[in-house]
Structure formats: C-alpha cells, structure tokens
Amino acid sequence: MSRLALPRWSLIAALSLLTLAAAVGSLLYGAVDLSVARLIAAASGEGDRVASVILFDLRLPRTILALAVGAMLGLAGAALQGYLRNPLAEPSVLGTSNAAALGGVAAIYFGLAELHPIMLPLLATGGALLSLALLFILSGKAESPLTLILAGIAVGTLAIAGTSLALNLSPNPFAAMEIMTWLLGSLENRSFDHVRIALPCIAIGTAMLLWNGRALDALTLGEDAAQALGTDLRRTRLRLLIGTAIGVGGAVAVSGAIGFVGLIVPHLIRPLTDRSPSAILLPSAIGGAALLTLADLGVRIIPTTNELKLGVVTAFLGVPIFLLHLMRERRIW
Template sequence: MTRTRTPRWMLIAALVALTLIAAVASLLYGPVDLSVARLIVAAGGHGDAIATTILFDLRLPRTLLALIVGAALGLSGAALQGYLRNPLAEPSVLGTSNAAALGGVAALYFGFAQMHPAALPLLAIGGALLSLALLFALAGRSESPLTLILAGIAVGTLAVAGTSLALNLSPNPFAAMEIMTWLLGSLENRSFQHVWIALPCVVIGMTMLLWNGRALDALTLGEDAAQALGVDIRRMRLRLLVGTAIAVGGAVAVSGAIGFIGLIVPHLIRPLTDRSPSAILLPSAIGGAALLTLADIGVRIIPTTNELKLGVVTAFLGVPVFLVHLMREKRLW
C-alpha cells in the first residue's frame, strides 16, 4: 500500500505551473517593471528599444539561468539525500560546491577572468571535477555513505581553506571585494553566454542523476538487498557523483556560490510524495527552478540601496528548514 499523498502527475503539473508563473513574473518585475502587453510586444520584436533591451539583454538570460541553476541544485540535493540517506545532505556535503567556488576564486585571484570570459566558468567546473577525483582518492573502494561524507567534509574544508587563503593574500581591497561579491552568489548582469556555458553541464549532470532513480529506491532496503536486486552500487555511486559534480560545477560557474536550495526543496517536496527517492527527483528539479526564480525576483524588488545577493537570500530560507528538522528530532528524543 503506497503512502502517496498527491498523485505524481498532479504534483508535477502544479510545480510546472508554479515555475511558469515564476518565470513570467521574473520577466515582468524588477527595477523597471514591464506590463504584460509591453512584454508581449517586445517578445514579438516590435517593442520599444528600452523594453527590448531589458527583456533580451537583462531579464531573459537571468530568468533562464535561475531556472537552470535552481533545477541543478534541487535535483542534486534530492539525489544525495537519497543516496546518503541523510535528510541534511546537499552538494556542499561532498565538497563539490566549495571546490567549484574555489575554482572561480582562482580565476579572479590570478586574473584569468579578465583575460577571457570563459576562464572563470571553466575553472569552476574544473574545480568541481578535481574535487570528485580527490573524493574518490580519499574514500577509496569503500561503499559506505559515512566514509563518503567524511571524505566530502575533508574536501570541502580544504576548498574553503583555499578560498580563505585567496582572500587573505588578495593584493588589494578591490580584489578581495570582487572575490567576496562572487562568493555571495548572484545572477545579476548575466548574458546568454552564461546560459550556453551552464546549460550543457546541467543537462548532462541532471540526466546522470535521474538515471539513478530505481537504484536509489532499491538502496533504501540496504546495500546488500540492493545488490541482490541487481544494483551495481559502485556504478551507481560513480554516476551520482560525476553527475553532481558536472551539474553543480556548471551552476556555480555562472551564479557563484548559492547554498541551501538543494537542502530546502527536497524537504518541501517529500511530504507530497510516497517519500521514495525516485518520486522526489524530478519534482525537486522543477521545485528548485521555481524556488530560485522566486528568490531572484525577491532580490530585485526588495527595496535596498544595493541589490541583495542571491546566496544571502537562499541562506535565510535555509534556516527555517534546519529549525523544523531540529524540533522534529527533539520530539523523537
């Protein structure tokens, strides 16, 4: 007997509708609001120059990136929580996000980002893949989730130390400010070039993660039972980790470090499903796209002297999730 609270098709349809509403709102609202009529005319190529510039040069790339990055982070968090069987798992648990951020910081620190626009994204993706190699070297052949978490903590701590070192040795305050601004995470002033950098990585990574749905379901019965059902644990782990590294590396490469989406979204989705890992994967991807898009709208419309950084807003969103989980654990004690 299943425990499904909401039919899967209804849940996905509702999330898709929410995502579409968020995407349209992202195109409409900002420092300069556009009416629906003005947006439609501009989209058709017959609008005024200001509306056309706002739509195609500012709003549309930013909206697409919010959807792409949010989907990658939401799906990665759901997949890692299913594999590690830890409700607080997210990409930073394996050090992937921190290592990708370190790659971006290296591009800024050594001036590669000024030499070529693609340098920062490439180094961020390279950092994520390098962290994966280091993770395998530390974890070895062990298939224990605990070993993987401990190795990930070591990799993440090393990446954070490297980032702190770069800040400490910054040649001037302006260089340190540039690094800190990027680390806070933002989709401001992004172009279609960033979309084409992130999209292939996210598509490849998400495909590899979605491939693991049935294997993650079998893993809930235990590793021995999963192997008895024909699941190759090592291959599944390889697909999951490589998929996470590629997807998160591509996302961090264009957005900077944005945390907590991978933690929040699966927690919001899980009560609406039968709680099996495969049932959470696709809804988490769609929900992550919607949540990050809504958060990005928030940073634009909240009245502040300087636009809030997206990573700051998502960090505040993550606090209630930790508190709810803490209260639930206290009740179990």
C-alpha cells in the same frame, strides 16, 4: 505522521505551473517593470528598443539561469539525500560546490577573470571536476556513504581553506571585495555566454542524476539488499558523483555559491510524495527551478540600498528547515 501524498502527475503539473508563473514574473519585474503587453511585443520582435534590451540581454538569460541552476541544485540535493540516506545531505557535502567556488575565486585572484568573461566559469567547472577526482582517490572503492561523506568533507574543507587563503593574501581590498561578492552568489548581469556554459553541464548532470531513481529506492533497504535487488552500486555511485560534479560545477560557475536550495527543496517536496527517493527527484528539480527563480525575483524587488545577493536569501530560507528538524527531534512539533 500526516500523509498529503498527491498523485505524481498532479504534483508535477502544479510545480510546473508555479515555475512558469515564477519565470513570467522574473521576466516582468525588476528595476524597470515591463507590462505584459510590452513583454509580448518585445518577445515577438516588435517592441521598443529598451524593452528588447531588458528582455533579451538582461532578464531572459537571468531567468533561464535561475531556472536551470535551481533545478540542478534541487535535483542534486534530492539525489544525494537518497544516496547517502541522510535528509541533511546537499551538494556541498561532496565538496563540489566549494571546489567550484574556489575555481571561481582563483580566476578572480589571478586576474584571469578580467581577460575574458568565460574564464571564471571555466575555472569554476574545472575546480568541480578536480574535486571529483580527489573524491574518487580519497574514498577509494568503498561503497559506504560514511567514507564518501568524510572524503567530501575533506575536499570541501580544502577548498574553503584555499578560498580563505585567497582572501587573506588578496593584493588589495577591492580584489577581496570582488571575491566576497562573487562568493555570496548572484545571477545579476549574466548573459547568454553564461547560459551557454551552464546549460550543457546542467543537462548532463540532470540526465545522470535522474537515471538513478530505482537504485536510490533499492538503497532504502541498505546496500546489501539493494545489490541483491539487482542494483549495481559502483555504477550508481559513478553516475551520481559525476552528475553532481558536472551539473553543480556548471551551476556554481555561473551563479557563485548558492547554498541550501539542495537542502530545502527535497524537504518541501517529500511530504507531498510517497517519500521514496525516486518520487522526489523530478519534482525537486522543478521545485528548485521555481524556488530559485522566485528568490531571484525577490532580490530584485525587495527594496534595499545594494541589491541583495541570492545566496544570502537562500541561506535565510535554509534556517527554518533546520529549526523544523530540531523541533521534530525534540518532539515540540
């Protein structure tokens, strides 16, 4: 196995630079490109009105959300892969993202989303929290990852069934279309209201997941050995589940269901570290922010008749990761 492990701080610095570049690119490019000079002028409050509107009303909230949602998804994927000791885990294995999506769909289906822009993200976050309660009830006190995965699949399947039901019973094709569009995942037309909903959730989720590094490292040796090394497995699980539900719930609430970021990013990061679960947590968060911001920039500048949806792009990015695994299993590569 080849080892490319970089010193931790150089990896973090390199990823941060990439993320910064992605964020600046995200502010500069779109339907109307801004020059660096216009961007700086607008940012300092001295620019033309059009540039100010583009920057503050459109691109800045969108960029902040891309960074935050990407970071949350990348981190949640890395933490869950460590906890479940499964390189194919990502936030959807716990059913959280599907449940949050169902909450959003319910808001559209029952017309609540039209009452106030905050209703959709609120219901989506509520869906994520509800799924967490269900997950605790179903998985009980058992500490095995298998029980948790089974409970997560049950919750996720229920949420997908609910979403399908809403599509099935939707009163008219426009409602169905609206639901479908939201489900594809996007950061188009997001405002600072969305930022205000998502950021606190993501901050809480991030803090709770980053706290688990040592416990995840200890779990490399299995549950008994981890406990014998002083790990409190109950608390670890509690922090992990609540952190994922709140953080990913808040992220899906504003972005719709964006898959595969949580799967792809830890895979890209892991070979650059010593491969211990704690070593990939922070880099996966930064890498996730960079990836989603770049993907969101991509959907804006790739010329298509309709704007590409972010969830579609990340899904395409996810395919090569599975293929890579398949090829490794078959020892082709």
